[in-house]
Amino acid sequence: xxxxxxxxxxxxxxxxxAAFEVPEGRVxxxxxxxxxGKSSLLGAIAGLVEGSGALxxxxxxxxxLPAERxxxxxxxxxxxxxxxxxxxxxxxxxxxVRDGSWTAARKRTAPWLxxxxxxxxxxxxxxxxxxxxxxxxxxxxALAAEPAVxxxxxxxxxxxxxxxxxxxxxxxxxxxxxxxxxxxxxxDRDDAxxxxxxxxxxxxxxxxxxxxxxDLAESPATPWVQRFTR
Amino acid sequence: xxxxxxxxxxxxxxxVAVLAALGLALLVLPLLGLVLxxxxxxxxxLLVSIPVLQALGLSLGTASISTxxxxxxxxxxxxxxxxxxxxxxxxxxxxxxxxxxxxVLPPVVGxxxxxxxxxxxxxxxxxLAEIGITLPFxxxxxxxxxxxxxxxxxxxxxxxxLRSADRRSELAAATxxxxxxxxxxxxxxxxxxxxxxxxxxxxxxRALGEFxxxxxxxxxxxxxxxxxxxxxxxxxNSDPDTAIALALVLLAVSLVVLLALRDRWLPGVVR
Numbered sequence: 236x237x238x239x240x241x242x243x244x245x246x247x248x249x250x251x252x253a254a255f256e257v258p259e260g261r262v263x264x265x266x267x268x269x270x271x272g273k274s275s276l277l278g279a280i281a282g283l284v285e286g287s288g289a290l291x292x293x294x295x296x297x298x299x300l301p302a303e304r305x306x307x308x309x310x311x312x313x314x315x316x317x318x319x320x321x322x323x324x325x326x327x328x329x330x331x332v333r334d335g336s337w338t339a340a341r342k343r344t345a346p347w348l349x350x351x352x353x354x355x356x357x358x359x360x361x362x363x364x365x366x367x368x369x370x371x372x373x374x375x376x377a378l379a380a381e382p383a384v385x386x387x388x389x390x391x392x393x394x395x396x397x398x399x400x401x402x403x404x405x406x407x408x409x410x411x412x413x414x415x416x417x418x419x420x421x422x423d424r425d426d427a428x429x430x431x432x433x434x435x436x437x438x439x440x441x442x443x444x445x446x447x448x449x450d451l452a453e454s455p456a457t458p459w460v461q462r463f464t465r
Numbered sequence: 466x467x468x469x470x471x472x473x474x475x476x477x478x479x480x481v482a483v484l485a486a487l488g489l490a491l492l493v494l495p496l497l498g499l500v501l502x503x504x505x506x507x508x509x510x511l512l513v514s515i516p517v518l519q520a521l522g523l524s525l526g527t528a529s530i531s532t533x534x535x536x537x538x539x540x541x542x543x544x545x546x547x548x549x550x551x552x553x554x555x556x557x558x559x560x561x562x563x564x565x566x567x568x569v570l571p572p573v574v575g576x577x578x579x580x581x582x583x584x585x586x587x588x589x590x591x592x593l594a595e596i597g598i599t600l601p602f603x604x605x606x607x608x609x610x611x612x613x614x615x616x617x618x619x620x621x622x623x624x625x626x627l628r629s630a631d632r633r634s635e636l637a638a639a640t641x642x643x644x645x646x647x648x649x650x651x652x653x654x655x656x657x658x659x660x661x662x663x664x665x666x667x668x669x670x671r672a673l674g675e676f677x678x679x680x681x682x683x684x685x686x687x688x689x690x691x692x693x694x695x696x697x698x699x700x701x702n703s704d705p706d707t708a709i710a711l712a713l714v715l716l717a718v719s720l721v722v723l724l725a726l727r728d729r730w731l732p733g734v735v736r
Binding site: 281282283301302303304305306307308310311315317318319328329331332333376377380382447 | 560622634637638639640641642643644645647651652655656728
């Protein structure tokens with residue numbers, strides 16, 4: 236299903252306004268300088284931040300739904316794993332709140348542990364994980380809840396530079412397999428080129444340019460876009 | 466002149482040293498005296514005498530029930546208090562003041578107030594009397610008096626834990642499909658469990674030591690309302706050895722609590 240958004244998100248300094256569409260199986264990268272309102276926009280799509288306008292997934296009006304009924308999965312910038320739960324139960328959480336039993340939820344989500352190479356870490360707690368491991372858990376937790384839309388906020392920011400290329404390649408593979416509309420926020424050109432089909436440039440709450448990364452590089456609309464695509 | 470660097474050793478002046486030593490002596494010496502004066506040889510016999518066992522059993526029972534009551538009502542009250550940060554300033558401060566009152570109120574005043582509310586001719590008590598319920602001078606009254614004085618300890622400990630728990634964990638739970646009640650049960654509650662445990666221990670200790678409100682509202686009937694502190698106080702006139710033995714039991718409980726909470730002394734209460 237296609238995600239269609241025309242959103243206004245109030246912030247203290249300025250409102251964030253953006254209109255865009257993400258077809259099924261496509262990845263949109265929202266890029267822009269720090270403080271442009273990228274994360275606020277993600278928050279409004281997920282239902283964690285107040286927003287107005289239109290937000291539709293197929294025929295479904297998402298704006299009227301609370302976060303827990305939107306089917307919008309989020310990988311947070313600092314991951315926000317549940318510190319009191321094991322890796323296994325972090326991944327099983329979405330199934331647990333839907334089905335009501337830990338045993339059934341663990342069984343159902345076990346394939347996700349295998350898919351993200353977490354089987355050996357299943358009994359650990361988040362405090363015992365490396366950055367790359369924790370990132371895989373956060374992705375597994377979001378995907379195992381079977382969301383219709385996936386949002387990723389600066390998915391590489393918490394990682395050491397040496398492992399970013401490997402993690403990015405893995406992430407690209409999982410996003411291809413996901414199949415729903417995906418939006419990722421980044422200020423890194425490499426993320427946009429490796430992970431995204433389209434790029435939306437947000438500066439001070441305003442969409443400055445939208446299109447394929449190559450088109451942006453060819454005719455950058457602002458100095459920031461020029462620096463970003465160089 | 467350059468300001469003194471904060472890492473530099475600061476010397477304690479003689480006036481401060483003497484006054485601090487006297488203050489410390491005032492805190493520690495009475496307890497030392499209690500331990501030194503204790504009839505250690507007779508202690509086993511004293512501790513298993515009927516009045517002591519009666520008071521001990523009553524105290525442990527009522528303090529446990531009071532702690533449970535505090536948990537049942539205090540946790541929701543702490544949640545309400547943590548939500549109150551979004552309220553208008555006046556109701557928010559009134560709520561906090563109402564919960565703080567038992568901490569600063571002399572317990573005897575609390576006992577009198579309870580008597581005026583729930584006594585046979587009290588505002589609520591006369592209605593209760595009509596349907597055959599009399600609270601004052603019953604074991605139930607002991608529990609109510611203990612709950613009254615102990616509740617703030619639990620509320621503030623849990624509120625402090627709620628405040629420091631990562632609210633984004635709750636947001637993450639919502640994006641995974643958890644309804645608010647599920648988020649509270651599966652995420653918030655486990656995250657604040659250490660605060661709840663600390664609050665419950667403090668609550669139990671305060672309930673166990675309750676004297677003023679209890680003797681005013683519940684009286685001192687052996688086996689019914691005569692708790693450890695009251696029994697100890699009464700025995701001081703007639704049988705000092707028993708009084709000391711009872712006091713030692715209370716001191717031992719306090720020490721156990723101090724050890725249990727040594728790493729997290731009064732979280733949320735001291736802010």
